[in-house]
Amino acid sequence: MRQELAQLGGGAHALATQLLGNADDAADAVQDAFTTVLSRPGSYDAGKGALRPWFMRIVRNRCLDMLRRRRPGDVSPDTLHNPAQGPEELLDDQERYTRIHCALTALPPDKREIIVLRDYMDLSYAEIADVLGIASGTVMSRLHRARLALKEALEFDGK
Amino acid sequence: MASNKRQIDQHVGEFLSGYIDGELTQQERQRVDIHCDTCAECRVLRDELREIRQEVGDARLSEVGEDRWREMMDDTGVQATRGIGWLLLIGGLLLAAGIGIYEFVTDPSVELFAKLLVAAIYGGFAALFISVLRQRLIERKSDKYKDVEI
Numbered sequence: 001m002r003q004e005l006a007q008l009g010g011g012a013h014a015l016a017t018q019l020l021g022n023a024d025d026a027a028d029a030v031q032d033a034f035t036t037v038l039s040r041p042g043s044y045d046a047g048k049g050a051l052r053p054w055f056m057r058i059v060r061n062r063c064l065d066m067l068r069r070r071r072p073g074d075v076s077p078d079t080l081h082n083p084a085q086g087p088e089e090l091l092d093d094q095e096r097y098t099r100i101h102c103a104l105t106a107l108p109p110d111k112r113e114i115i116v117l118r119d120y121m122d123l124s125y126a127e128i129a130d131v132l133g134i135a136s137g138t139v140m141s142r143l144h145r146a147r148l149a150l151k152e153a154l155e156f157d158g159k
Numbered sequence: 160m161a162s163n164k165r166q167i168d169q170h171v172g173e174f175l176s177g178y179i180d181g182e183l184t185q186q187e188r189q190r191v192d193i194h195c196d197t198c199a200e201c202r203v204l205r206d207e208l209r210e211i212r213q214e215v216g217d218a219r220l221s222e223v224g225e226d227r228w229r230e231m232m233d234d235t236g237v238q239a240t241r242g243i244g245w246l247l248l249i250g251g252l253l254l255a256a257g258i259g260i261y262e263f264v265t266d267p268s269v270e271l272f273a274k275l276l277v278a279a280i281y282g283g284f285a286a287l288f289i290s291v292l293r294q295r296l297i298e299r300k301s302d303k304y305k306d307v308e309i
Binding site: 002005006007009010011013014017018023026027030031034035038039097099100101104115116118119120122124125140141143144145147150151154 | 172173174175176177180182207208211212214215216218219220221222223224225226227228229231232234239
């Protein structure tokens with residue numbers, strides 16, 4: 001289980017970063033989720049679903065707790081978006097990465113998280129519904145709206 | 160037939176996302192295929208969304224590697240074990256101290272004066288220990304340089 005959890009760390013961190021807007025806070029959220037899971041080894045029931053959506057739900061809940069406790073001005077989103085770093089200064093792959101990163105930052109958190117869950121982590125619609133606690137029938141429409149918003153943000157960023 | 164024609168004429172909207180994700184039924188896929196054959200707007204949108212999906216999938220949205228997470232988990236294990244260790248040690252000491260005090264207080268062979276004397280000595284040690292501990296805790300809480308590595 002530890003090995004599987006370590007493999008989920010990167011995706012969980014990406015999700016937490018999109019929700020919290022800060023990579024350091026996101027790492028704390030993921031570590032807290034690891035602590036929760038490892039301190040209660042029997043809490044995961046493989047019969048009820050895959051480990052990945054279950055763990056992502058724990059990470060997401062941890063992020064929401066942190067957001068509730070956060071005071072205005074606590075977040076430093078600089079770690080997500082660095083406008084001083086122009087695309088011309090970066091290599092090709094970094095440029096593409098930065099473009100996506102900046103465009104995602106322009107979206108509201110609910111749109112960011114569904115895109116990360118599907119396009120970055122490759123979760124199925126049923127698994128996404130499980131993580132977000134929504135009906136599986138609404139995943140497709142919500143994801144489509146999020147993708148259209150991302151497309152718009154990318155076009156705006158490209159101008 | 161007429162309703163089928165009307166369906167084809169309408170844009171397929173969110174079904175485009177379901178299509179590129181492979182989450183549609185065969186019938187729904189056919190509907191999107193037929194629509195995109197005749198609607199350039201939806202065809203272009205489908206290809207753009209597919210490209211964006213690929214780009215997000217290829218992006219590095221987390222810079223933290225798998226080894227770092229493994230280290231973090233080891234830290235969590237060490238922390239949990241350490242916590243349990245301290246709990247057992249303190250619990251055991253308190254229990255032993257409680258039994259010892261009870262035995263000492265109820266022992267009829269020891270005189271009251273001796274009991275008071277021993278109680279004063281141990282009480283003094285306990286008071287000094289608590290005082291030092293309290294001071295250390297206050298210092299630790301208020302020391303703004305505690306995270307500075309030398």
